Amino acid sequence: MKTLKAVKCGESTKVVKLHGDGPIRRRIMDMGITKGVDVFVRKVAPLGDPIEITVLGYELSIRKADAELIEVF
Amino acid sequence: MNLKIALVGNPNCGKTTMFNALTGSSQYVGNWPGVTVEKKSGKLKGHNDVEIIDLPGIYSLSPYTLEEVVSRNYLLNEKPDVMINIVDSSNIERNLYLTTQLLETGIPMILALNMTDIVKKRGDLINIKALAKRLGCEVMETSAVKSEGCAELAEKAITLGKSRQKSKPLPIFSTDITKTLGQIESIIKTKSTTEHPDFYAIKLFERDEKAIEQLNLSDTVMAEITALTVSCEEAMDDDSESIVTSERYQTIGRIVSDTIKKKASTGMTPSDKIDRIVTNRFLALPIFAAIMFLMYFVSVTTVGAWVTDWTNDVLFGEIIPPAVEALLVSWGTAEWLNSLILDGIIGGVGAVLGFVPQMFVLFLFLAILEDCGYMARVAFIMDRVFRKFGLSGKSFIPLLIGTGCSVPGIMASRTIENERDRKMTIMTTSFIPCSAKLPVIALIAGALFPGSVWVAPSAYFIGVAAIIVSGIILKKTRGFSGDPAPFIMELPAYHVPGAKGVLIHMWERGKSFIKKAGTVIFVASITIWFLSSFNFALEMVDTNESILAALGMIIAPVFIPLGFGTWEATVATITGLIAKETVVSTFGVLFGFAEVAEDGAELWPQLQMAFTQMAAFSFLVFNLLCAPCFAAIGAIHREMGSAKWTLIAVGYQTAFAYTIALIIYQLGLFFTGGGFGIGTAAAILMIAALLYLLFRKPVSKTKQKQLIPVKEI
Numbered sequence: 001m002k003t004l005k006a007v008k009c010g011e012s013t014k015v016v017k018l019h020g021d022g023p024i025r026r027r028i029m030d031m032g033i034t035k036g037v038d039v040f041v042r043k044v045a046p047l048g049d050p051i052e053i054t055v056l057g058y059e060l061s062i063r064k065a066d067a068e069l070i071e072v073f
Numbered sequence: 074m075n076l077k078i079a080l081v082g083n084p085n086c087g088k089t090t091m092f093n094a095l096t097g098s099s100q101y102v103g104n105w106p107g108v109t110v111e112k113k114s115g116k117l118k119g120h121n122d123v124e125i126i127d128l129p130g131i132y133s134l135s136p137y138t139l140e141e142v143v144s145r146n147y148l149l150n151e152k153p154d155v156m157i158n159i160v161d162s163s164n165i166e167r168n169l170y171l172t173t174q175l176l177e178t179g180i181p182m183i184l185a186l187n188m189t190d191i192v193k194k195r196g197d198l199i200n201i202k203a204l205a206k207r208l209g210c211e212v213m214e215t216s217a218v219k220s221e222g223c224a225e226l227a228e229k230a231i232t233l234g235k236s237r238q239k240s241k242p243l244p245i246f247s248t249d250i251t252k253t254l255g256q257i258e259s260i261i262k263t264k265s266t267t268e269h270p271d272f273y274a275i276k277l278f279e280r281d282e283k284a285i286e287q288l289n290l291s292d293t294v295m296a297e298i299t300a301l302t303v304s305c306e307e308a309m310d311d312d313s314e315s316i317v318t319s320e321r322y323q324t325i326g327r328i329v330s331d332t333i334k335k336k337a338s339t340g341m342t343p344s345d346k347i348d349r350i351v352t353n354r355f356l357a358l359p360i361f362a363a364i365m366f367l368m369y370f371v372s373v374t375t376v377g378a379w380v381t382d383w384t385n386d387v388l389f390g391e392i393i394p395p396a397v398e399a400l401l402v403s404w405g406t407a408e409w410l411n412s413l414i415l416d417g418i419i420g421g422v423g424a425v426l427g428f429v430p431q432m433f434v435l436f437l438f439l440a441i442l443e444d445c446g447y448m449a450r451v452a453f454i455m456d457r458v459f460r461k462f463g464l465s466g467k468s469f470i471p472l473l474i475g476t477g478c479s480v481p482g483i484m485a486s487r488t489i490e491n492e493r494d495r496k497m498t499i500m501t502t503s504f505i506p507c508s509a510k511l512p513v514i515a516l517i518a519g520a521l522f523p524g525s526v527w528v529a530p531s532a533y534f535i536g537v538a539a540i541i542v543s544g545i546i547l548k549k550t551r552g553f554s555g556d557p558a559p560f561i562m563e564l565p566a567y568h569v570p571g572a573k574g575v576l577i578h579m580w581e582r583g584k585s586f587i588k589k590a591g592t593v594i595f596v597a598s599i600t601i602w603f604l605s606s607f608n609f610a611l612e613m614v615d616t617n618e619s620i621l622a623a624l625g626m627i628i629a630p631v632f633i634p635l636g637f638g639t640w641e642a643t644v645a646t647i648t649g650l651i652a653k654e655t656v657v658s659t660f661g662v663l664f665g666f667a668e669v670a671e672d673g674a675e676l677w678p679q680l681q682m683a684f685t686q687m688a689a690f691s692f693l694v695f696n697l698l699c700a701p702c703f704a705a706i707g708a709i710h711r712e713m714g715s716a717k718w719t720l721i722a723v724g725y726q727t728a729f730a731y732t733i734a735l736i737i738y739q740l741g742l743f744f745t746g747g748g749f750g751i752g753t754a755a756a757i758l759m760i761a762a763l764l765y766l767l768f769r770k771p772v773s774k775t776k777q778k779q780l781i782p783v784k785e786i
Contacts, residue, residue: 018315023137027561029318030133032167035311037322046357047457052564056166056322059348059564061453063460066561 004039004053004062004070012040013072020069032056033070076123076234077151078227081144081175082159083168084130085565087187090217090574091159092127095227117227126153132167134174134272136283145283148178149269154234156182157226159217162199163191163566165333169325172208173243177272181233182240184212185226191566196336204332209241218571242271245324250316253305254278257298264294278302279314344446344566351447357454364447365473368438380430389426394419409606409613417602418595426587432481433583435474439485440578444570449562456560462544463553464501465494465560471502472540479503479701483708493553497544499712500722503701504539506532509653513696515672516657520680521689528690532697535733539698542767543729549771552721597703601651605644616662621647634752635695635731636688636738646695652702687745691738698730732759 007013015037018025032055033039040054050063080095082088096115117123128147129140136142148156158175160168175182184205192199205212211229215222246254258274265288267273276284277298285295302313309316341349351360394415401411442448448467456466467489475482482502489495506514510532518528547553604621608614616622625640625647632638632646641663649656657673664679673680684692700706700723710719739756743749 023135024561026133026135026137026314026318029315030135030170031561031563032170032322034319034322035315036319043352044354045352045453045457046354047454049457050453050560052352052453056164058164058167059566061449061456061560061562061564063456063560 001071002073004041004067004072005051005064007039007041007072009041009043009051012038014038015070015072017071018069019071024066025069028062028066028070031060033060039070039072076155076231077126077153078117078123078230078234079126079128079148079153079156079180080159081128081148081156081171082130083132083161083164083171085563086130086159086161086164086168087217088130088159089127091157091185091187091215091223092125094217094220094223095125120227120231123227123231131171133171136281142283148175148180149272149287152268153180154237155230156180156240157185157230158182159185159187159215162186162189163195165199166322166325166329169208169328170321173245173321173325174272176208176210176240177242177275178269179239179241179271181236181238182210183226183230183233184208184210185215185222186212187215187217189214190216195342198334200332200334204328207243207328207332209243243324246317246320249308250278250305250320253301256301260294260298261288261290264290275317278305279317342566344568347567348450348564352450352453361451361454364442365470368435368442369473369477371434371438376434378431380434384426384430389419412606412613413599413602416606417599429583429587431478432484433579435477435481435485436579436583437575439470440575441570444568444575444578446565446567449564452560452562453564460560462541463494463548464498464540464544465489465491468494468498471498472505475502475505475507477508479505479507479705480708482507483705483712486712496713496718496722497547497553499709500547500725501540501543503705503709503726504543504698505536506697507653507701507705509702510697512654512657512672513649514693516660516676516680517689517693519672519674520677521684521686528693532693535694535697539729539733542763543725546763546766547725549766549769597706598651601648605648616644616659632695634739634755635691635734636742637684637692637695639683641683642692646692646699649696650700650703650706652704653696656696687738687741690741691734694737695730695734698733699727701726732763736760736763 004013004015015033015035017035018028018033037055042052042054042059044051045061050061051067053060053062080088080092092113092115095117097118113127115125115127117125126147128144131138131141131144134141134145134148136145147153156175156178158172160172162168172184186199186201186204189199201212201214211233213222213226213229215226217223244251254274257277258270261267261270261273261277265273267288273284273288277288278301280302290298306313306316311319350356397419398411398415401414439448442451451470452466454466455469459466459468468486471482471486471489473482474485479502482505483499486495486498486502489498514529514532518525522528601621604624605616605619606613607620608618609620609623621644622640625644628647629638629640629643632643637643641660644663645656645659648659657676660673660676660680664676680689701709706719706723709722710716713719713722735752736756736759739750739752743753743756747753
């Protein structure tokens, strides 16, 4: 299973499924990261975490630990 | 007739600006998610019978964050007559996600398409008529910043509110789900009296605990609903929350592609270009350091300090007191009254108000950083470091500012939107030695550690260590336990900060502090003045014969395990509550000097007699870490917004200070050949307790009773 965490900077991908549960998972979905959505990994923070992604045309910062819950192609 | 209009929208969509435009009030607006934590209300300009309620910015009506629950409860229980859903059109897809949920509440709704100028600049075209038709509600173009369209919007909202035309849910869901939702809805309609059956049908389908609680249906009815949900989930091979969310976004995608003509993207926007440099892998940290240094340098050491020094030394030193004194003398008032006004009120409140100019300079910077969008990047850059000990990336700014003065530092914590992180930052900010603690450090270092270079730096080291240790300990306690807050944060586009907004922000924050100085700090200063100026016979005496001295003697034994159980040291510590540098002048008074230098050089011989090195260091540590001055306690109270949490914070700080000072003194005594005593045993026990608190497993949050079994996926 490949997760968003493993996607390299500057690459685009598509969301397959969300793992985890509770508030974090819901928050991820509420922010528009749902099945079939395109996600572009823009950059990694200078200290290596979190990452910045583009989804639905806006910028989102997400920790790698949370990105691991997002299964991608 | 009284009409209630609720403003609802995503964080950072221009909601508070709209509120200001509609009510003519001056609520602060920041370019950064989560500025409104509580709901605010005001009267519509020119309509005394129309109330506008500014709800916290939310992304969804899910039950997980405080903001969402506040907004949701307001909408469902307080029954506003109309909602104005403010939509940031430059980010329309995510904004419409909330819109789809709002339509399900049935409350009459009008949609304000805000920030359309950005969309036009991009070259995108929004077909407003088509959008209104698809959404089934009125859509209006507005620019809250320029106050365009706001008056018309309010008029339309009033008309809509009077007509009571309910909003209708969008046809979002596929046939199977619509069927299931219909079944759940008919159950709700027969078993409860709710006015929002559409909303609750979806919420029960999503297993929303808050909704389940509110409807309070019987177990058999719930089992029936669960069965419907589970069979639908099995058919779709996904869980209900995912199904609902995905279908919402899919519907929005269709609406947006039908009603908005997007110009092919033309590469990087100016915001992208700025971000490319500012959060660049190599440049981000140097730029961050430079900005922080500049902010600190200007507000704490140069401009702010000049003004503050002038306020403290000249305005409240040379101008006001002599003038007031002359006035009082000319009136022939009693001596005690003169003392109350001059030493108690002007001395106490003046010491605090002296920080106001510094704070205004700092708040100006913070306002600019927030408004332009850099603050969100600070969190992005620093998150990794601070998360380790339970703080947020944004905690860096309060701590940095705290090296100058804890008061603005604590107030800067307001930029942390997560409540737990914010409380923790407030509690730990004053551990960092502020500038007022420097004279205390200089006094102890000069008197008992002459020529030593490690005492002053160790104060900072102990401060930083105290923050880290406290972060880890507090994170594991019940009050701060629970799931880590998701750090899934929007990074808003940069924009040039508006002068008006920035000034309003600076003023609002400064004002709230001045108000505090006028109340809590005022009373506290008078109390300390009274205790230190009178004896029990209510005669005016010198401090060393006062009630405070008597109290000092009673309390002093408490500090014996810390090595400084003398009443002088106790009284000095207590007066340090007015301002930490007062510790030095109190020693001066107690040892019979009228005037002492800032580092108290005159006192050194007496202090060498009164303290051993160990006791002096322990005294220093206790005074650095214990409850901060009244001004800072006032700021804590202002930011915590609760007396209970203020007590918890100050109590924790004092207990922590006591523990650390005791460990240092007792172990110091033991290792310098003092022998093993009860104190040593206590120190070892306290170390063990600290280590336990540091390394134990976090307290798990009591699981809420789940009424519907969650399907494994």
